Amino acid sequence: MALLTVQNLSAGYEGKPVASGISFSVSSGDYLTIVGENGSGKTTLMKTVLGLLPPVSGKVELGDGLRKNRIGYVPQQTAGQKGFPASVLEVVLSGCLGKSGLFYSKKEKDLATKQMRRMEILPLQNRAYRELSGGQQKRALLARALCAADSMLLLDEPAAGLDPVVTQEMYEVIQSLNREGVAIVMISHDIQAALIYSKTILHLAEKPLYYGDVFGYKREYFLEGEQHA
Amino acid sequence: MLETLLHYLSFPFVRYALIVGVLIALCSSLLGVVLVLKRLSYIGDSLSHIAFGAMAAATALNLSDNLLLVLPVTIVVSILILYSGGRTKIQGDAALAMLSVGSLAVGYMLFNLFPPKGGNVSGDVCTTLFGSTSILTLTKEEVWLSVILSAAVVILFVIFYHRIFSLTFDEDFARATGMRTGLYQLGMAAVVATVISLAMNLVGSLLISALLVFPALSSMRVFHSFKKVVICSAIFGVSAALLGLLVSILVGTPVGATIVAADMAGFFLFGLIGLFKKGRTA
Amino acid sequence: MKKVLLSILLVVSFLLLTSCGDKTEAPLPSATLTLEEELAMQTMSPEFQAALDALNQNAPTHPPTPASALDPSATDYREIAPITISPLIDWDLSRLSTTMAFGQLTHMLMYPETYVGKTVRMKGVYRPAPDSEGNIAYHFIIIYDQAACCELGIEFATSSRSIVFPIPLPDAQIELTGVFDLCYDVGEVFPCLRVEGVTLL
Numbered sequence: 001m002a003l004l005t006v007q008n009l010s011a012g013y014e015g016k017p018v019a020s021g022i023s024f025s026v027s028s029g030d031y032l033t034i035v036g037e038n039g040s041g042k043t044t045l046m047k048t049v050l051g052l053l054p055p056v057s058g059k060v061e062l063g064d065g066l067r068k069n070r071i072g073y074v075p076q077q078t079a080g081q082k083g084f085p086a087s088v089l090e091v092v093l094s095g096c097l098g099k100s101g102l103f104y105s106k107k108e109k110d111l112a113t114k115q116m117r118r119m120e121i122l123p124l125q126n127r128a129y130r131e132l133s134g135g136q137q138k139r140a141l142l143a144r145a146l147c148a149a150d151s152m153l154l155l156d157e158p159a160a161g162l163d164p165v166v167t168q169e170m171y172e173v174i175q176s177l178n179r180e181g182v183a184i185v186m187i188s189h190d191i192q193a194a195l196i197y198s199k200t201i202l203h204l205a206e207k208p209l210y211y212g213d214v215f216g217y218k219r220e221y222f223l224e225g226e227q228h229a
Numbered sequence: 230m231l232e233t234l235l236h237y238l239s240f241p242f243v244r245y246a247l248i249v250g251v252l253i254a255l256c257s258s259l260l261g262v263v264l265v266l267k268r269l270s271y272i273g274d275s276l277s278h279i280a281f282g283a284m285a286a287a288t289a290l291n292l293s294d295n296l297l298l299v300l301p302v303t304i305v306v307s308i309l310i311l312y313s314g315g316r317t318k319i320q321g322d323a324a325l326a327m328l329s330v331g332s333l334a335v336g337y338m339l340f341n342l343f344p345p346k347g348g349n350v351s352g353d354v355c356t357t358l359f360g361s362t363s364i365l366t367l368t369k370e371e372v373w374l375s376v377i378l379s380a381a382v383v384i385l386f387v388i389f390y391h392r393i394f395s396l397t398f399d400e401d402f403a404r405a406t407g408m409r410t411g412l413y414q415l416g417m418a419a420v421v422a423t424v425i426s427l428a429m430n431l432v433g434s435l436l437i438s439a440l441l442v443f444p445a446l447s448s449m450r451v452f453h454s455f456k457k458v459v460i461c462s463a464i465f466g467v468s469a470a471l472l473g474l475l476v477s478i479l480v481g482t483p484v485g486a487t488i489v490a491a492d493m494a495g496f497f498l499f500g501l502i503g504l505f506k507k508g509r510t511a
Numbered sequence: 512m513k514k515v516l517l518s519i520l521l522v523v524s525f526l527l528l529t530s531c532g533d534k535t536e537a538p539l540p541s542a543t544l545t546l547e548e549e550l551a552m553q554t555m556s557p558e559f560q561a562a563l564d565a566l567n568q569n570a571p572t573h574p575p576t577p578a579s580a581l582d583p584s585a586t587d588y589r590e591i592a593p594i595t596i597s598p599l600i601d602w603d604l605s606r607l608s609t610t611m612a613f614g615q616l617t618h619m620l621m622y623p624e625t626y627v628g629k630t631v632r633m634k635g636v637y638r639p640a641p642d643s644e645g646n647i648a649y650h651f652i653i654i655y656d657q658a659a660c661c662e663l664g665i666e667f668a669t670s671s672r673s674i675v676f677p678i679p680l681p682d683a684q685i686e687l688t689g690v691f692d693l694c695y696d697v698g699e700v701f702p703c704l705r706v707e708g709v710t711l712l
């Protein structure tokens with residue numbers, strides 16, 4: 001049973017599709033990278049899948065008892081967030097809001113501690129979020145997303161703004177999560193990384209140019225030595 | 230000095246002024262944290278100009294209580310700004326500027342065309358814009374209204390504290406994890422409008438932004454967790470209002486401007502503390 | 512946003528077109544008959560006379576309104592029984608800061624009933640007001656708020672027109688010590704200060 005099924009989806013704003021004809025499914029342990037040029041509709045697609053935008057047409061189905069607040073979302077950071085006065089613990093705990101009542105109970109606090117330990121940022125929990133490095137901030141956001149749901153993560157350009165070493169670390173963290181069984185759906189510019197880490201690729205350019213496993217993608221796009229970014 | 234102060238405190242209107250001043254400053258500081266972090270610091274200014282226009286209209290219509298017109302108008306405009314602010318930010322910016330300045334001008338014209346009873350046009354305009362002495366001439370009903378509304382705002386803020394944090398920090402994430410962000414934004418817009426309408430009594434239209442913005446900005450220079458920033462803002466705002474009120478009563482300076490001066494002094498002080506803190510950890 | 516602006520424009524034009532009215536008070540019906548009416552009565556038919564009598568019996572009688580709260584028997588607010596101003600001052604506005612004095616005077620003007628009979632001292636600016644013939648008939652003391660953008664005043668008068676004090680120049684600084692009173696004149700009620708004289712500062 002798939003965790004997420006998308007059928008013939010058209011995603012866009014106010015009835016105007018930016019990308020259409022999209023179909024894919026994600027099951028437990030899958031690792032899908034969505035690639036494409038700027039403006040090809042990747043972020044729009046992700047927002048539609050998350051329910052932030054209504055689909056122009058088509059269907060988004062969450063299966064396997066996965067309700068909306070069981071998808072972990074790691075959005076791109078805004079400038080405002082980078083300078084936001086909050087402790088790491090406060091940021092991570094906010095991921096538990098879907099499960100908590102008005103105030104956080106011990107259960108949620110324990111969950112937050114567990115995810116922070118997983119992301120190796122537990123010693124930073126009382127530090128100011130805005131004083132962390134880019135990589136540490138991303139880990140905090142990952143921990144937050146894991147608090148919300150740890151069966152599937154949606155990441156929007158997780159390596160954006162990170163230097164190469166930290167980018168590598170980020171991908172390895174994500175892969176270790178995938179090995180633990182977390183389904184990953186990621187938007188990325190980085191084709192090379194997608195080829196290395198991902199299991200399936202969706203190449204979007206207003207319409208899906210390719211959807212399938214990585215080897216097929218390599219064959220189709222790289223055999224002739226050409227690169228379709 | 231202390232004797233004079235105690236003597237002044239025996240006057241009922243001074244006690245009313247202190248109570249209302251402190252409560253309104255408290256609400257404004259709390260809301261100000263959210264507004265500043267959402268890059269909506271200008272809201273206080275714009276909404277207060279619109280409230281000024283509404284107040285002029287209420288005077289022109291000879292309404293018994295200004296708030297009957299001012300409150301609904303301000304709430305409606307506030308909802309329009311805050312609710313669609315995220316999506317149409319650029320357009321909203323310019324339209325808001327036009328609306329704000331237009332209200333100010335039309336309001337002033339209305340005051341001149343339909344002067345308030347007593348004929349003191351410049352006085353009333355001055356009072357509404359700068360809050361000259363309206364805080365010292367509150368009726369008991371106004372005091373009770375302020376008390377109830379302020380208590381409601383504080384209670385709501387405490388109850389929805391974590392949701393407010395999530396909404397302010399990352400609206401998209403909050404919505405993706407199932408929070409009904411639209412509803413909370415509507416509520417916040419209504420509350421902000423209400424506080425601004427009440428705060429006009431304290432500092433007048435032109436200085437409301439100070440009540441909203443200075444406490445938050447000052448706290449953020451020194452503290453780094455949301456909880457500490459919120460608590461510090463509240464204490465800062467209340468202290469500045471109290472200090473400003475007492476000084477203006479003792480010395481005879483305009484109430485609104487003195488409160489803002491206290492805010493500014495606090496801001497500089499906190500700025501220095503922040504620099505010192507940074508210097509030490511660097 | 513366009514719709515918002517249009518609707519607000521409509522609302523504003525609507526407001527501009529509505530007239531605001533000054534509320535004018537209707538004159539109180541007179542209970543006494545004029546001379547003409549009395550004369551007319553003497554030449555009326557008995558039936559008409561009876562009807563008129565019946566009407567007058569049912570007409571509401573108004574007790575004559577007092578001219579001063581301190582002296583209920585007075586008929587002109589500028590002629591009341593002589594008062595004594597006690598040396599003990601209840602409200603000394605002259606020693607308060609401008610903010611406080613302004614606030615306190617506003618409170619006194621908003622709730623004058625609570626202050627009737629209290630001794631008040633205040634400092635301010637003298638402002639005369641003429642009557643219909645142009646003679647100085649009314650005297651006011653004015654105080655300003657801190658930014659001098661608002662002003663507030665109260666009329667002051669002696670207990671008898673026969674007491675004459677040296678009239679200050681307009682806008683001269685004066686100090687008054689007097690008793691707070693509610694005065695009635697030409698259907699209006701207003702607070703006034705009963706003084707014996709004016710101190711020039």
